Amino acid sequence: MHLLLLESDRQQAMRIKILLQEEGHVVLTTSRGLDALEQIRSGQIRMVLVNQRSEDLDCIDFTRIARRMSLTDYLYIMILFDTFNQEQINSVLAAGADDYMTKPVNPVEISLRVKNAERIAAIDTRDEALIAMAKLAESRDRCTGRHVERVRLYARELAQAMWEMGIYFGQIDANFVDLIYRTAALHDLGKVAIPDAILSKSGKLTPHEYEIMKQHTRIGADTLASVMNQPSPCRFLRMGQEIALSHHERWDGRGYPNGLSGRDIPLSARIVAIADVYDALTSARSYKPAFSHSQAVQLIIDASDSQFDPMVVEAFAAVEETFDRIRQQQSDSSEDIVSHIRPAA
Ligand SMILES: [Fe+2]
Ligand SMILES: [Fe+2]
Known part of the structure; x- marks a missing residue:
C-alpha cells in the first residue's frame, strides 16, 4: 500500500x-x-x-x-x-x-x-467494482452521458452543505458525506436489467414501457441485497440499496415504487432525488431542450414540500452555484449526447 x-x-x-x-x-x-x-x-x-x-x-x-x-x-x-x-x-x-x-x-x-x-481499502475496491457495474448500466442508456458521475458529485455537495448548515443534525457527518458520494453512483444500477429497446428508445415511453422502466428501482435494490447476503452488511451496500430503491419516491407520497412519504423515505434517497432531478432538468431530452441552471433551480425550489424534502431544498438553494459549476465542468461531450432520447428515470 x-x-x-x-x-x-x-x-x-x-x-x-x-x-x-x-x-x-x-x-x-x-x-x-x-x-x-x-x-x-x-x-x-x-x-x-x-x-x-x-x-x-x-x-x-x-x-x-x-x-x-x-x-x-x-x-x-x-x-x-x-x-x-x-x-x-x-x-x-x-x-x-x-x-x-x-x-x-x-x-x-x-x-x-x-x-x-x-x-478497508480492499472493501473499497469491491465497492468500486459495483460502481463500475453501475457505470456499465449507464453506458447502455445512451441518453445519460455522464449522469452517474454528476449525480454523485451533486449528492455529495448537498450532504456537505447540510452537514455544515446543521440540517438533520446528528444524521450527517464526514462518513455520511463520503458514503453518499460513493453510493449515489448506484442509484440507476437496476437499469442493467431493462431491455435495450426501452432504455435507448427514441422519444417518449408508452405507459407500459414506463412501468417496466420504473422497475429499475426494485431491480437495483434486489441486486445489492443479493450481494449483502452476509452476516454484517456494510454501510456502503445498505445505503446503496436505500438509494437504488427510493430515489424516485416523493415527499408527498406520490412517487414510486412504494409511495413512501416524508421522513419514511431514507435521507440518502431524499438527497439523491434532488441531485438526480437537477441533472435530468439540465440535460437535453428528445421532448425538451436542456433547462438553464436558473430554470432548474426555480423548478426544484417550487417543488419543495411536494416532490422534495424542504430541508434538502434549503441546502440546495444555498449551494446552487456550486451545482452550476459542477454541471459546466462535467458536461457531456458531443459524443456522449444522443439527440433522440427517452424520458428520465
Ligand atoms: Fe438517474
Ligand atoms: Fe432512476
Whole structure:
C-alpha cells in the first residue's frame, strides 16, 4: 500500500518509515500539510498518517480539507497524537479521521492498524467494482452521458452543505458525506436489467414501457441485497440499496415504487432525488431542450414540500452555484449526447 507520513520530527519520521517499509509498504514523508495534500491529490496514496501538528496545519484542519477532496479511492486517515484528551479525539473523529494512535508508536500496534486500513481499502475496491457495474448500466442508456458521475458529485455537495448548515443534525457527518458520494453512483444500477429497446428508445415511453422502466428501482435494490447476503452488511451496500430503491419516491407520497412519504423515505434517497432531478432538468431530452441552471433551480425550489424534502431544498438553494459549476465542468461531450432520447428515470 502507498502511505504518506506527515511528520515534522525527522527522527520519528525515519523510524516509522523504516518500520512500515519492512512490512512491504511504499512510504513517502513530508513535514508540511499543504505538501501532503498536494501529494494526495495526485493519486496513489491510500493512507495518510498525520502528526498532531505539522509545520503549517493542525491535524483537524488537515483532515477536514482532505475529506473534501475529490479522490477516486477512499483515503484512510490516521492521526498520531503527542498528547491528547477526549475532546481532541472527538474533534479528529468528527473531522473525518478513521483512527488514531499515540506516540511513540508501538511497532506491533502500528503494523496491525495499517493492516486494518488495508482491509478497508480492499472493501473499497469491491465497492468500486459495483460502481463500475453501475457505470456499465449507464453506458447502455445512451441518453445519460455522464449522469452517474454528476449525480454523485451533486449528492455529495448537498450532504456537505447540510452537514455544515446543521440540517438533520446528528444524521450527517464526514462518513455520511463520503458514503453518499460513493453510493449515489448506484442509484440507476437496476437499469442493467431493462431491455435495450426501452432504455435507448427514441422519444417518449408508452405507459407500459414506463412501468417496466420504473422497475429499475426494485431491480437495483434486489441486486445489492443479493450481494449483502452476509452476516454484517456494510454501510456502503445498505445505503446503496436505500438509494437504488427510493430515489424516485416523493415527499408527498406520490412517487414510486412504494409511495413512501416524508421522513419514511431514507435521507440518502431524499438527497439523491434532488441531485438526480437537477441533472435530468439540465440535460437535453428528445421532448425538451436542456433547462438553464436558473430554470432548474426555480423548478426544484417550487417543488419543495411536494416532490422534495424542504430541508434538502434549503441546502440546495444555498449551494446552487456550486451545482452550476459542477454541471459546466462535467458536461457531456458531443459524443456522449444522443439527440433522440427517452424520458428520465
Ligand atoms: Fe438517474
Ligand atoms: Fe432512476
